[in-house]
Amino acid sequence: MSEAPAVLSVEGYDLSYGRFAALRDIRLAVPRGQVLGLVGESGSGKTSLAYAIMRHLPHSAVEGGGAIRLSGQDLRAMTAQQMRHIRGSRLGMVFQDPSASLNPTLRLGEHVIEVLRRHKRLTRPEARDRTEAMLRRVGLREPAAMMRRYPHEASGGEKQRVVIAAAFAAEPECLLLDEPTTALDVITARQILELFTELQAETGVAALYISHDLALVSRIAQRVAVIHRGRVVENDPAAQVFSNPREEYTRRLVAAVPRPDLRLVRDAPAEAAPVLAVQGMTVRYGRQGLLQRLAGRAAPLPAGAREVSLELRPGEILGVVGESGSGKSTIAKALVGLNGFEGALRHEGRSIAGPAAMDRDYRRAVQIVFQHPDASLNPRQSIGQILSRPLALYGTPDGLSRRDAVAALLEEVQLPADFAQRYPHQLSGGQKQRVAIARAFAARPKVVICDEITSSLDVSIQAQIVQLLLQLRERFGTGYLFITHDLNLVRQIAHRIAVMYRGDLVELADTAALGGPQSHAYTRALLDAVPTPVG
Amino acid sequence: MPDTLRHLLRTPQGLIGGGIILMALLAAIGGPAIAPFDPEAFHVRARFSGPGATYWLGTDQFGRDILSRILAGARSTLFLAVAATALGTVAGAVLGTLSAFIGGWVDEALMRIVDAVMAIPNLLFTLLIVTVLGASGVNALIALGIAFTPGMARITRSVALAVRQQDFVNAAVARGETGSFIVLREMLPNVVGPIIVEATIRVAFAVMGLATLSFLGLGAQPPSSEWGLMVAEARPYLFRNAWMMLFPGLAIALVAVAFNLFGDGLRDALNPRA
Numbered sequence: 001m002s003e004a005p006a007v008l009s010v011e012g013y014d015l016s017y018g019r020f021a022a023l024r025d026i027r028l029a030v031p032r033g034q035v036l037g038l039v040g041e042s043g044s045g046k047t048s049l050a051y052a053i054m055r056h057l058p059h060s061a062v063e064g065g066g067a068i069r070l071s072g073q074d075l076r077a078m079t080a081q082q083m084r085h086i087r088g089s090r091l092g093m094v095f096q097d098p099s100a101s102l103n104p105t106l107r108l109g110e111h112v113i114e115v116l117r118r119h120k121r122l123t124r125p126e127a128r129d130r131t132e133a134m135l136r137r138v139g140l141r142e143p144a145a146m147m148r149r150y151p152h153e154a155s156g157g158e159k160q161r162v163v164i165a166a167a168f169a170a171e172p173e174c175l176l177l178d179e180p181t182t183a184l185d186v187i188t189a190r191q192i193l194e195l196f197t198e199l200q201a202e203t204g205v206a207a208l209y210i211s212h213d214l215a216l217v218s219r220i221a222q223r224v225a226v227i228h229r230g231r232v233v234e235n236d237p238a239a240q241v242f243s244n245p246r247e248e249y250t251r252r253l254v255a256a257v258p259r260p261d262l263r264l265v266r267d268a269p270a271e272a273a274p275v276l277a278v279q280g281m282t283v284r285y286g287r288q289g290l291l292q293r294l295a296g297r298a299a300p301l302p303a304g305a306r307e308v309s310l311e312l313r314p315g316e317i318l319g320v321v322g323e324s325g326s327g328k329s330t331i332a333k334a335l336v337g338l339n340g341f342e343g344a345l346r347h348e349g350r351s352i353a354g355p356a357a358m359d360r361d362y363r364r365a366v367q368i369v370f371q372h373p374d375a376s377l378n379p380r381q382s383i384g385q386i387l388s389r390p391l392a393l394y395g396t397p398d399g400l401s402r403r404d405a406v407a408a409l410l411e412e413v414q415l416p417a418d419f420a421q422r423y424p425h426q427l428s429g430g431q432k433q434r435v436a437i438a439r440a441f442a443a444r445p446k447v448v449i450c451d452e453i454t455s456s457l458d459v460s461i462q463a464q465i466v467q468l469l470l471q472l473r474e475r476f477g478t479g480y481l482f483i484t485h486d487l488n489l490v491r492q493i494a495h496r497i498a499v500m501y502r503g504d505l506v507e508l509a510d511t512a513a514l515g516g517p518q519s520h521a522y523t524r525a526l527l528d529a530v531p532t533p534v535g
Numbered sequence: 536m537p538d539t540l541r542h543l544l545r546t547p548q549g550l551i552g553g554g555i556i557l558m559a560l561l562a563a564i565g566g567p568a569i570a571p572f573d574p575e576a577f578h579v580r581a582r583f584s585g586p587g588a589t590y591w592l593g594t595d596q597f598g599r600d601i602l603s604r605i606l607a608g609a610r611s612t613l614f615l616a617v618a619a620t621a622l623g624t625v626a627g628a629v630l631g632t633l634s635a636f637i638g639g640w641v642d643e644a645l646m647r648i649v650d651a652v653m654a655i656p657n658l659l660f661t662l663l664i665v666t667v668l669g670a671s672g673v674n675a676l677i678a679l680g681i682a683f684t685p686g687m688a689r690i691t692r693s694v695a696l697a698v699r700q701q702d703f704v705n706a707a708v709a710r711g712e713t714g715s716f717i718v719l720r721e722m723l724p725n726v727v728g729p730i731i732v733e734a735t736i737r738v739a740f741a742v743m744g745l746a747t748l749s750f751l752g753l754g755a756q757p758p759s760s761e762w763g764l765m766v767a768e769a770r771p772y773l774f775r776n777a778w779m780m781l782f783p784g785l786a787i788a789l790v791a792v793a794f795n796l797f798g799d800g801l802r803d804a805l806n807p808r809a
Contacts, residue, residue: 337709338705338708358711363709363710363711367709368706368709370702370705371702372702375702376702376703376706377703378721380724389707389710389712
């Protein structure tokens with residue numbers, strides 16, 4: 001433990017919502033110049049703690065004992081007026097979604113100028129000059145032009161840089177960062193992280209960095225606190241938390257973090273004819289206006305994916321990676337008939353011309369599981385009804401009643417049979433995703449397309465879902481088209497990996513060969529940007 | 536559903552609105568039975584009397600008891616209003632959901648037609664339909680139902696468009712479900728919440744719309760004691776006995792306000808985030 005006096009300290013703090021205790025006896029201290037990482041799964045209370053420190057709690061929150069001190073002053077004793085002055089000047093914050101934290105009707109420069117005028121009492125010209133310098137410092141080219149733009153005219157990374165500039169502008173003593181890179185794609189996230197580390201070292205600000213990503217936090221924080229069900233269960237130097245965790249919970253959390261060097265799939269797919277082959281698939285969005293078509297002046301429609309070719313052998317796991325908007329999901333939707341496409345699609349040698357040509361056989365063989373289990377299960381249908389539909393369409397296994405077949409499906413995904421009577425809102429996120437997987441497997445498919453199916457889940461649940469998929473593959477020999485942005489995860493399980501960038505398939509290689517010297521420049525940039533676990 | 540009801544009765548709007556509607560329903564069901572007099576009976580010696588001990592709300596130009604007539608009229612007024620709203624709601628909901636599901640030029644064409652119909656003022660449109668169909672209570676009902684359809688279609692479509700984007704609809708399409716299954720079984724159950732709220736508020740408009748038609752002589756016909764008709768019949772005697780017009784007018788306003796409050800309460804109760 002360092003002996004420097006803490007800039008931010010939380011001492012035995014309790015918080016509850018009604019009878020639910022959100023935070024219990026929280027003790028944290030962040031000395032000057034240090035970064036404390038706060039890691040926890042959803043519902044662990046990490047965001048509640050951030051709001052408690054900001055003194056911005058909802059009315060339903062009831063505070064118990066304990067103190068929250070900023071440089072020795074108890075923030076709980078402050079009036080609302082005093083807190084308004086402290087927020088932004090002595091206590092800065094950066095939130096997850098930059099487009100939500102910037103006012104869409106204000107130019108980007110105004111966000112920083114406002115902070116400087118209010119908290120540094122600068123005149124407008126002084127503030128403008130300082131803002132320009134700040135924006136240059138956070139790595140924005142042509143800061144003067146950027147200041148005149150509105151938030152919708154800037155990219156996510158540029159917006160987050162402006163938010164960081166605004167947070168650092170008032171030279172705060174302490175910064176709170178709540179998942180500042182989660183909404184950004186991998187490469188931008190890496191750049192933002194580097195920028196933050198530089199600025200933090202330069203200004204010596206104390207920072208509390210909140211995240212669900214243990215691998216990422218262990219890279220930038222000196223100490224890591226792990227929060228579980230409202231309690232801090234571990235508070236140790238970063239390297240130690242990862243390599244030698246003390247608590248059982250932390251050990252489980254560390255074990256669940258995907259490590260690319262730890263392969264989960266050993267067998268190679270059989271050298272058989274591909275079950276699904278795509279040749280030069282292009283998917284376009286939008287439609288031609290009638291008048292434009294009549295005038296013969298139709299402009300080509302924008303393509304979500306261009307000339308993509310890939311094939312999937314029986315039982316193979318093909319990973320598809322790329323940032324958001326790269327066309328991964330576009331391809332997935334085209335394969336199950338939700339998007340029209342140009343180019344050739346062959347299923348076991350049979351040519352499928354388009355969504356209309358997808359017959360029952362094809363639809364049975366190719367199933368999809370979507371990203372958000374909340375959205376993919378109809379909230380008005382019971383789990384039993386949801387699982388009965390594919391059975392009604394594709395047939396029930398021999399000698400089983402509909403009821404028994406549903407129970408068998410639930411058993412396959414390790415859920416109790418009485419879940420059939422429940423409704424989706426009575427299930428947790430992981431359980432809902434298991435139901436969605438059961439629905440896909442009801443058809444006994446040859447290929448299941450997994451469209452980011454773990455990215456809305458906590459890391460420990462993600463590990464369980466991946467385990468389940470691998471078990472089902474073992475049992476039924478199913479091939480997966482596994483779409484994800486998590487390179488570490490996909491390198492654990494995929495046989496081959498396809499890399500997509502802005503609608504193009506830039507590389508398709510064996511997992512082991514990925515990132516080698518012949519690799520595409522974008523692939524290497526992607527691999528460099530991924531935080532790999534330390535230790 | 537009992538949960539929604541409990542939430543509903545916890546809001547003041549829901550409680551007051553629900554209470555008044557319940558009273559109106561009792562009048563509609565048992566109106567003639569609890570009425571102190573026969574609504575059609577003439578009391579020639581007591582014409583144009585004000586509120587008093589015998590005739591609580593006074594009498595009209597023939598000496599008919601106004602309280603009895605209001606109680607008896609609740610049946611036709613409420614029935615017509617609810618039926619007109621139901622007609623417009625069902626037609627609008629199916630049209631709107633279908634339009635959202637099919638999309639493309641079908642959606643475009645349907646919505647432009649809806650726009651065109653909505654551009655005609657509502658009262659003018661109902662008058663037009665009644666003029667074509669002829670003046671009667673049932674025709675007024677049909678006219679109001681048709682007039683409500685475009686608005687309901689518009690509201691349903693906007694909700695259904697959001698539902699259309701949900702992955703459970705995508706999953707159904709990918710599974711190879713038929714269009715009618717997706718519209719009726721997957722989408723409609725998820726759009727009924729906002730539609731019920733809107734429909735409840737629209738009953739208030741229907742009550743007033745029907746009263747307006749009856750007042751103009753295009754709805755219910757004498758000797759019915761439909762409330763709008765009662766107001767219309769009282770008009771020539773406004774200066775001799777203002778009570779004749781006041782009480783049915785109040786009844787219309789009260790029921791309209793009650794349905795509005797009930798709709799507001801229902802909206803809060805059905806919205807889990809409130």
